[in-house]
Amino acid sequence: MTIPNSMDADEASPFETSEMLATFLASTPLLSESWKLCSLANTAAPWSFVTERIGSVVYVAFSGVQMAGGSDASWWSPVALDSIGDVALFSSRRNIEGGEPAMVYAGMLNLFQSLFHSLQNQMFAIIKSTDAKSIVITGHSLGGAIASLSTIWFLSCLRSISSAISVLCITFGSPLLGNKSLSQAILKERWGGNFCHVVSNHDIMPRMLFAPLQPPLTAHLNFLLQFWHLSMASLELRRVAVQISEPDIADLFSFVVACLGAAAKPDGEGSSQISFHPFGSYVFASEKGAVCVDSATTVIQMMHFMFAPSSPACSIDDHLKYGDYVNHLSLQAFKRNCEQANISDSSYEAGLELALKSSGVPSQGSVAMPIKECLRMARRMGRSPSLKHASLAVTLSKFVPYRAEIEWYKSLCDQADDQLGYYDSFKRRGSSRRGMKINMNRLKLARFWNNVIDMMESNQLPYDFDRSRKWVNSSQFYKLLVEPLDIAEYYRKGMHRTKGHYIQHGRERRYEIFDRWWKDRTPSAAEGNHVRSTFASLTQDTCFWARVEEARDWLDSVRSEIDISKEAHLWDNIEKFENYAAQLIENKEVSKDVLAKNSSYSVWVEELRELREMKAKVQNFPYQFTRFVNGGVVP
Known part of the structure; x- marks a missing residue:
């Protein structure tokens, strides 16, 4: 159970990894069941996780409500991710001499380790079960970061045992987890298809950590973590609880937009300036549908172009609307889009129009052309290594x-x-x-x-x-x-x-x-x-x-x-x-x-x-x- 990699796609199907793949994913119960369990974990199991078996599939969902110390500078310190417990995480050695090791934020790793003992017992029990064929590890917000770490650890464990269990990680609004070396290590292990990150157009949380950890962002990190703590409260209660003013929210929003813009330079040079990088497939969801891409460069550009027109209030509130987006994604909606879309004579241009429509961006707006170019670039980049x-x-x-x-x-x-x-x-x-x-x-x-x-x-x-x-x-x-x-x-x-x-x-x-x-x-x-x-x-x-x-x-x-x-x-x-x-x-x-x-x-x-x-x-x-x-x- 993995998301197909664009490098393996047939040249005759240029949008197999954007509109069609996102629609296929939405036609399965994976997204809806995952979000349902994430919602349960947020309310019934804060600071922990819940499990549920549906047929031969076992779902493990981590709560997005986590205790995190934003005032502690060490929380935001990058640490090497070589092993967890007695399990070595990556078998492939770096080929570039002096290359940076795979790294994650210390705070996120500490949150995972606080749950590791109970998670380990639960996962080993699932492996021993004779009727479990697939495991979906999921999480919302910070729970998504913990879900990704859990998946990396579990995939590493499966290398040393003879198990036919397939693994898929689905996150909703998860912050970035690791640096470029981590992204490359995951690709070298052929695990890229095991990760699917759902990101809404206006959600600031998955984009927050594209910004460097320095003033003025450092002053806003406490707000970020308190927001995660109170992720189930109403927007007004959140603002009162964290005592942050509208101008401060606007400053934070503008700073993240500026950092995203620098990282999303068309020549790709900006991505080398950011500390942490995306990995796996990203499903960009809107009220009109979704598109799915797996090129890190394209992910960064899509993050920017879709987010820039947002407003600060909409961006913060959007973090809690993933249930609505999941409900909108269905095979029937895709068919209606096909019937209503202005299909041109070129199947390639038709694919672009469908992908643009599903992203929720007006086809005649100022953002339409950059997003179209992103999708064209994803096609070129996805196939270039294979060619x-x-x-x-x-x-x-x-x-x-x-x-x-x-x-x-x-x-x-x-x-x-x-x-x-x-x-x-x-x-x-x-x-x-x-x-x-x-x-x-x-x-x-x-x-x-x-x-x-x-x-x-x-x-x-x-x-x-x-x-x-x-x-x-x-x-x-x-x-x-x-x-x-x-x-x-x-x-x-x-x-x-x-x-x-x-x-x-x-x-x-x-x-x-x-x-x-x-x-x-x-x-x-x-x-x-x-x-x-x-x-x-x-x-x-x-x-x-x-x-x-x-x-x-x-x-x-x-x-x-x-x-x-x-x-x-x-x-x-x-x-x-x-x-x-x-x-x-x-x-x-x-x-x-x-x-x-x-x-x-x-x-x-x-x-x-x-x-x-x-x-x-x-x-x-x-x-x-x-x-x-x-x-x-x-x-």
Whole structure:
């Protein structure tokens, strides 16, 4: 039970994720039952939650009436959201080095944790139930934020158990929960379709936290929280209780509108200035219908364009009208809209007109064109990553011949009479045309994969791109095949003498990223308990030859080292590598070129054997001769 993602939509159905999806959602009992239970939680279970089973669906609703400390500055401090209890929330690691962790407001996390023990018992009881197939976690206002946190935790729990229960989170008028990293983490886990946030045109609460937490907003946060406390009271009682004047309300409204306007710049630059970001699907509801979008940029722009014409009094009162909006959303209303809409010859323009009508915005007003452009942009943005992903697969196929030529070159090297092997043949290559061509192929493949990483980190590819088995396997094969050539070129040019050894000072960032992709993958059944009967076609440690080069350096140094402690340290490093290499060979995790007679590794093994024999012979020599052998000088 998830909301379809626009990236998977058919190009022939441009409004599957706006007008049609919102109408489909309204045609189910999900919205009406969720709101009914939210209303019950607000009145019968303040500061807590209620549950109800309807057939095979279990509803869990959190009250919007919560005790929150607005005067405490720590309430509004962002905190990292890595785990809850003993459950790690996100399995995917950040691919951008130094990226900000997923964060939420401390106060919202504290509210959730205050209910965590009873919620945990309730959810585990539902899992054990044999007739529960779906869970809808819902909440109004602050209860919506708690519902989102509960859903993140519950989805994380379901990863470690074999359960077929589907999960959907529906919030009404919920404030923003987390930063951009949280939004991206949810998309990477493929959980975006598990969240549906219902927002009315004029409700200030979902938009409040687009504003930065600094004056003048800080002075109004107490009002915000007191409003949440009294969310079931009448508008007049709320104003008296919180003792806030009409000018103060107008100032708050104007400040939020200005911040939304800055965040909703058409070029998308404004969204980078806001602390917290939307995630999941957003249903924008009006008295005329609803539209649903799932692009964060479009959500921010729709938040602004629909809210700007509102009045302060209408905006505050609208927070309690979600029951009315839910009642208006029905399949029959959609059919009437279709009959009454001014349908043009273009199905695309017809979809725009229906979406605009359902948003409750006059088609001829000043706001109509910006909202139409938002919906056009949502279509382009929603499909762009998928289309680029598809075109990238075509581009990859064009680079396959370069990779095949390198494989052919490796085969020739492994069979050559000089018995140097793949690594040493490339390292010692002269000015042959074959060597030059392979080097050009190496550089072309490097540019391709660097471009893939740049596209991924600039959000031009789907968020779960790095979990696609095809791309994880392709990047791993590329790394196994080509990184030995990069190492050979590094030492061939003597770069280790000026920069230091390869692993610490010369390894390209793309290989470190591919290491993480491979580590974070879900292994296939064929990989489990696999014992090799023959040597691998490619050495499984792509830095093996860099380790050989370091071991050669240690061996050269130990011959002339006169400091006993430094000599002992060098021997310790040599023996550790010797054991490591022996284990790889025993497990047949190296290619046969490693054991070629004249390879760098075979030469190193022979030199190590000779040095040990020499040391054994000189142990019985007089002290003065031993000093000569160890590189010492007679005083």
